[in-house]
Amino acid sequence: MSRRCGALMCVVALLWAAPAWAQSGGTPSTGSKLGGRLFGHFEWQTMTAKESVEAVTGKSTLRGPGGGAEVQRLWRGVFARVAVSRLPETGQRVFVFENEVFPLGTPLDLTLIPIEAAVGWRFKPIGSRGIVPYLGGGALFLKYKESSEADTSGEDINETYNGFVVFGGLEVPVWRSLSAGGEVGWRKAEVKSPGGALAAFGEKDLGGVTMRVMLSISR
Amino acid sequence: MTATSARLTVAAGVCALAGFLSMQGAPVSAQQAPPPQFLTTPAQLMAMEQAASQKLNYVPGEVIVKFRAGVSVGQQTRALASLRSRPLPDRLQWIADRTARLLVPEDPDSIGVAANLARQPEVEYAQPNWLARPSAVPNDTQYAARQWNFSLLDMPRAWDINAGGAGITVAVIDTGLTSVNATYPFKTWNGTAIVTAQMPFAISPDMDAARITGGRDFVFWNGPVLDNHGHGTHVSGTVAQTTNNNLGYAGVAYNAKIMPLKVCLSFWDIQILWAEAGITGYPSLQSGGCPSSATVAAIRYAADNGAKVINLSLGGTDDSPADRDAIAYATSRGVFVAMSAGNEFEDGNPTTYPASYGLALKGAMAVGAVGRSSQRAYYSSTGNFVEIAAPGGDSRDGGAAGAIYQAGIFYADYNPAVVILPRFDRYGDTALQGTSMASPHVAGLAALLMSQGVTTPAAVEALITATAKDLGDAGRDNNFGAGLIQPRVALRGFGLVR
Numbered sequence A: 001m002s003r004r005c006g007a008l009m010c011v012v013a014l015l016w017a018a019p020a021w022a023q024s025g026g027t028p029s030t031g032s033k034l035g036g037r038l039f040g041h042f043e044w045q046t047m048t049a050k051e052s053v054e055a056v057t058g059k060s061t062l063r064g065p066g067g068g069a070e071v072q073r074l075w076r077g078v079f080a081r082v083a084v085s086r087l088p089e090t091g092q093r094v095f096v097f098e099n100e101v102f103p104l105g106t107p108l109d110l111t112l113i114p115i116e117a118a119v120g121w122r123f124k125p126i127g128s129r130g131i132v133p134y135l136g137g138g139a140l141f142l143k144y145k146e147s148s149e150a151d152t153s154g155e156d157i158n159e160t161y162n163g164f165v166v167f168g169g170l171e172v173p174v175w176r177s178l179s180a181g182g183e184v185g186w187r188k189a190e191v192k193s194p195g196g197a198l199a200a201f202g203e204k205d206l207g208g209v210t211m212r213v214m215l216s217i218s219r
Numbered sequence B: 001m002t003a004t005s006a007r008l009t010v011a012a013g014v015c016a017l018a019g020f021l022s023m024q025g026a027p028v029s030a031q032q033a034p035p036p037q038f039l040t041t042p043a044q045l046m047a048m049e050q051a052a053s054q055k056l057n058y059v060p061g062e063v064i065v066k067f068r069a070g071v072s073v074g075q076q077t078r079a080l081a082s083l084r085s086r087p088l089p090d091r092l093q094w095i096a097d098r099t100a101r102l103l104v105p106e107d108p109d110s111i112g113v114a115a116n117l118a119r120q121p122e123v124e125y126a127q128p129n130w131l132a133r134p135s136a137v138p139n140d141t142q143y144a145a146r147q148w149n150f151s152l153l154d155m156p157r158a159w160d161i162n163a164g165g166a167g168i169t170v171a172v173i174d175t176g177l178t179s180v181n182a183t184y185p186f187k188t189w190n191g192t193a194i195v196t197a198q199m200p201f202a203i204s205p206d207m208d209a210a211r212i213t214g215g216r217d218f219v220f221w222n223g224p225v226l227d228n229h230g231h232g233t234h235v236s237g238t239v240a241q242t243t244n245n246n247l248g249y250a251g252v253a254y255n256a257k258i259m260p261l262k263v264c265l266s267f268w269d270i271q272i273l274w275a276e277a278g279i280t281g282y283p284s285l286q287s288g289g290c291p292s293s294a295t296v297a298a299i300r301y302a303a304d305n306g307a308k309v310i311n312l313s314l315g316g317t318d319d320s321p322a323d324r325d326a327i328a329y330a331t332s333r334g335v336f337v338a339m340s341a342g343n344e345f346e347d348g349n350p351t352t353y354p355a356s357y358g359l360a361l362k363g364a365m366a367v368g369a370v371g372r373s374s375q376r377a378y379y380s381s382t383g384n385f386v387e388i389a390a391p392g393g394d395s396r397d398g399g400a401a402g403a404i405y406q407a408g409i410f411y412a413d414y415n416p417a418v419v420i421l422p423r424f425d426r427y428g429d430t431a432l433q434g435t436s437m438a439s440p441h442v443a444g445l446a447a448l449l450m451s452q453g454v455t456t457p458a459a460v461e462a463l464i465t466a467t468a469k470d471l472g473d474a475g476r477d478n479n480f481g482a483g484l485i486q487p488r489v490a491l492r493g494f495g496l497v498r
Helices: A002-017 A050-057 A194-202 B042-053 B073-080 B111-116 B148-152 B155-162 B231-240 B268-277 B292-304 B323-333 B354-361 B435-452 B457-466 B486-490
Strands: A035-047 A061-072 A080-083 A087-097 A100-122 A132-148 A157-175 A178-189 A208-218 B060-068 B092-096 B098-102 B125-132 B170-176 B181-190 B194-201 B257-262 B310-314 B336-340 B363-368 B386-393 B402-409 B427-435
Touching: A002 B170, A002 B354, A035 A080, A035 A178, A035 B194, A050 A087, A050 A100, A050 A194, A061 A100, A080 A132, A087 A194, A087 B125, A087 B457, A100 A157, A100 B486, A132 A178, A194 A208, A208 B194, B042 B060, B042 B155, B042 B268, B060 B092, B060 B111, B060 B292, B092 B292, B092 B310, B098 B354, B111 B125, B111 B257, B125 B292, B125 B323, B148 B155, B148 B386, B170 B231, B170 B292, B170 B435, B181 B268, B231 B427, B231 B435, B257 B292, B292 B310, B292 B323, B310 B435, B323 B336, B323 B363, B336 B354, B336 B435, B336 B457, B354 B363, B354 B486, B363 B457, B386 B435, B427 B435, B435 B457, B435 B486
Parallel strands: B170 B257, B170 B310, B310 B336, B336 B363, B363 B386
Antiparallel strands: A035 A061, A035 A208, A061 A080, A080 A100, A087 A100, A100 A132, A132 A157, A157 A178, A178 A208, B060 B098, B060 B125, B092 B098, B181 B194, B402 B427
């Protein structure tokens, strides 16, 4: 983790230490100098472990905010990205027997925090508006937190599951350095030796299909 | 279970009492109840006495018969005509669908009668009217430590999740739980003559009367349920003793309702019935028992009248299809059934009934007993039918401190070995051990789980099994089944990943 933090710090340092490059009226991706983008987003993740998550929370799609940073034009269209989201949800503890869910009424709080470290390719702008499509993929570090009422120390869960992510999106210039965009992706992160509702339904993947709306500032 | 083993006897010192003064019963009222109508005829009384004197495990002259579907009255008559006494169908007392108790006092060999009937094409099965016994071994050591059982089960933290099983009714099918404060003018034998004695009864001061509901007596009379034995009171206490009342003891599901269903006749029941029938003398101290016919009727009554849990702390060593059918009926009606596994480990360790029916029935569990050290209690029967374990007490593991304590009727007031004119209105500390004491822990846990939201008996069984603490050999074993119940873990249930 310390190496990843160091890499992230290097990326940020490069981004902000680099001299401003001339923008020829196009988007940063057309320039030849190193560029960067900071973005904020709101995302929805439809869980692969649909039955388990629905049993505990009543929903199969989690949602929440996030953000990230990209270094662009590492080599032509190549970019590197770090992104993090926070998807909290409330629910209750349950018992599952023969696929029937018995809600037990004990409140439960869970939070998914997907951290992505990815690389990708930004294509040439399309059309008069200069819409930029991109694709990418990389490592996923999915932090999972869970706590319940009446839990004692040691019963709360705070674990990280490793996996991968792939995504694709479109970035649309709005005004000057400001862009808006949308992205879809797919995450996979399996829990080793799951228990609880996951085990009852034979599920173990806390990833899923994601959709994001984004606002970004580029340099 | 033989008639002489694993029975809650009335021997001296069965209850360890340090003093009852803090546990006085409610003030005895002088009110007189209407004349009672007793449910057992003199002929039946003599049959039970014969069973006691001959150490029979059935009621002589009584069988339970289940006819096949579609059998007409004429066909029933034909089947009954196969017996030497050729009884008519009016001798049939219906206790369940197509199932009746048949009285043939002319032929006391119930085993032979049942075998003869079973051969008839109109009959699905026939069995003697077995006499089960409450599954407790008396503990006559002195008063000592208290409810180690609840500490072993981490009950206080379980109660943090569910405060006592509110909204659930638990039927305790046993010797009864006194449900009135009243004095009754019962006849009894004083050694020289039949006399009328004013016998006071009182509700336990450590049991909230408002939570005693829907009780019924299936063997003694059609009046309020009265416990003149003590076993049923102790079992009911483990299930649902009032808790946090600065008095006495705690119960597992202390906000649940108790439905006391009396199916066992004790010495004093028999003595009173004898005297009321004009029979002089004392019955034997081993008189009494729990006829299958009464147990079957009580199980069905509980299932049809709102009970969600049944506790059966009684049993025998005789296969009883009628009991099996009744338990299956109860589970099909959404009722969880907890049964004591038996106390016969040192008496040949036979398979016990109805405990062994739990293996094939989802939602019915046979409960073995452990002592303070979570070791199998020395008496606790073993076998593939033992599904789960709970504290039952073990005098070989901690002496007097190893028993299960609850509030109970003050034994010195009714000890039939020494008392002539009993009273049943004073309460004190009662220490017992047996799988009788283990089973109500599971019944209470089932009540908590049902109150928490696990609404089917099969799911209750699955959750209890899945969360049990493994004891003994890894995995399921014949001593402990799945292991020791873990109420807090069960009530906590599942999160997403654990």
